[in-house]
Amino acid sequence: MNAEFDIAETLDVKGASCPMPVVKTKSATDDLDAGDVLEVLATDPGSMSDIDGWAAGTEGVKLVDQEEGDDVYRHYVRKTA
Amino acid sequence: MSTDTPDAPSDDAPSDEPPSRTELAARVDELEEALAEATTEDDTKKMSIIATKGTLDMAYPPLILASTAAAFGYEVTVFHTFWGLDILHEERSKNLKLSSVGNPNMPMPNAVAAIPGMDRVTTKMMEKKIADNDTATIEELLETSLDMGVEFQACQMTIGLMDYDEADFYDGVTTGVGAATALQDMAEADIQLLV
Numbered sequence: 001m002n003a004e005f006d007i008a009e010t011l012d013v014k015g016a017s018c019p020m021p022v023v024k025t026k027s028a029t030d031d032l033d034a035g036d037v038l039e040v041l042a043t044d045p046g047s048m049s050d051i052d053g054w055a056a057g058t059e060g061v062k063l064v065d066q067e068e069g070d071d072v073y074r075h076y077v078r079k080t081a
Numbered sequence: 082m083s084t085d086t087p088d089a090p091s092d093d094a095p096s097d098e099p100p101s102r103t104e105l106a107a108r109v110d111e112l113e114e115a116l117a118e119a120t121t122e123d124d125t126k127k128m129s130i131i132a133t134k135g136t137l138d139m140a141y142p143p144l145i146l147a148s149t150a151a152a153f154g155y156e157v158t159v160f161h162t163f164w165g166l167d168i169l170h171e172e173r174s175k176n177l178k179l180s181s182v183g184n185p186n187m188p189m190p191n192a193v194a195a196i197p198g199m200d201r202v203t204t205k206m207m208e209k210k211i212a213d214n215d216t217a218t219i220e221e222l223l224e225t226s227l228d229m230g231v232e233f234q235a236c237q238m239t240i241g242l243m244d245y246d247e248a249d250f251y252d253g254v255t256t257g258v259g260a261a262t263a264l265q266d267m268a269e270a271d272i273q274l275l276v
Binding site for chain 2: 015016017018019020022023025026027054057058059
């Protein structure tokens, strides 16, 4: 879907609200290998700011992209270490 | 008026020799070790929360912040005291109430809110909103936080005061702790909150 990176896993947290999108994203990245990208599908509008803030403040992860779709917010998080 | 101050080599110059290369190298090693220790020790950020309230609305903030901080990699301790103990109480945590009195934002006057049974009505309304919004339940947040390594502590003095038993709490909850434990956690924490 995206030319710049391959998606290793997709996490569906549609419907879930704060703090679950961040908490589940964290758990999902724990299971990834370094370099892998996790795609997160959320419907919580707060997830745009929250996942950005979480990735910026957390060691070993990096937000590579965010997309605001019609009803779904897509986040792409790379595990860096 | 002589301005001339004899700049003679001071006669009490240190007589000992400058440190040798090996001595300096040893000193550098020592300092590097101390620096490494100091920086690794402070690597993990810490958060300490004191949870004192047990109403349905006030049970959320400590649990939301605890689980989120754990997701950031923080070491989190939540010290529960007084009605905050109810959040850790296996039975009572599933039955937390929302008070209809004392909250001017409630859509009813206090005189009505005080009618017996009104707390049950407002609690049901809140529980329905929580379910409709897919907001996590208190139990879910607590289990998630425990899984993520959050340390929940139940204040020993108030366990006695509230007539609770240590066996009433969720597995993984620490009992046998008091204010000094909480204070020590707060002193070491980067973030301290009283809820």
